[in-house]
Amino acid sequence: MARPIWTGTLSFGLLNIPVKLMTGERRVDLHFRMLDSRNKAPIRYERVNEETGEEVPWKEIVKAFEYDKGNYVVIEDTDIAAAAPEHKETVDIEAFVDAAAIGPQFYDKPYVLEPGKKAEKGYVLLREVLQRAGKVGVGRVVIRTREYLAAVIPQDQALLLLILRYAQEIVDPADYKLPEGGLAKWKISAREVDMAQKLIESMSSDWEPDSYRDDFRERLHKVIEQRVKSKQVVRGKSVDESKLPENAATNVIDFAELLKRSLEKKGGGTAAKPAKSAAKKAAKKAAKKTAKKSVRQGSGKGARKSA
Secondary structure (H helix, E strand, O other): OOOOOEEEEEEEOOEEEEEEEEEOOOOOOOOOOOEOOOOOOEOOOOOEOOOOOOEOOHHHOOEEEEEEOOEEEEEOHHHHHHHOOOOOOEEEEEEEEEHHHOOHHHEEEEEEEEEOOOOHHHHHHHHHHHHHHOEEEEEEEEEOOEEEEEEEEEEOOEEEEEEEOOHHHOOOHHHOOOOOOOOOOOOOOHHHHHHHHHHHHHHOOOOOHHHOOOHHHHHHHHHHHHHHHOOOOOOOOOOOOOOOOOOEOOOOOOHHHHHHHHHHHHOOOOOOOOOOOHHHHHHHHHHHHHHOOOOOOOEEOOOOOOO
16 A cells, blocks of 8 residues: 655645645656676666766765856755755645646646545545635645645545646747747638548547557567566565644534634634633634644655755
């Protein structure tokens, strides 16, 4: 069974839904090792000092940025830690936008958000409301040591988290030499348009992703299996989910109260009426105390050092 990348919260307004961030893709590429053709021994890559030609041990390697040709500035681990995002194991939704407003060029890598313990109600609430409104949540998420822009999108029974590219990462199509103008400028006749439309209609079908296969990989895999059969070969921790934020949107939380207070905070609702009982006053006081706590619930998986 797949293990979560991290366990934390999905946050919007004052609601915090415990979730697990699960991988949403399966790598099926065939990986090759390089061998010396003379004795079929694996080739090892070494970290070699360009000046001395000697191998450099990991403990002596530091990260550096080449700000000019041949000139570097060394970046310490403390510098990277200081620049790292504070809010880990949290999906902080900053806005809800129309699903159609995000172009396909912005979408990058998919993940699946799985509800945490006793969080199904909050999960379903967000999923259904997003589907009805035709919206997606846009915010930030930290995966391992890097902060990403991400979109939370409902799909069937799931909430998907899709990593988004930042605008500066997108190449403007206008930078390329593209044909401008319409049909008339390029002297495309009505008959050509009609024939093209009929061809598209004749080839139209429902989107069935399972019908598309990686034929090259499958053929190459068969070659490998045949070589193996013909003996042409060369020898050569669990997360505790019981500790949830006090304002976590579990199945027993008062959603109406959290939603009302979130609207009031954004200026989208009316002020709450004074409590008529000591119990209500106590509940309101506890809610305010809870809202001030930063959500840092969860435990992430360890990762190799990377900037």
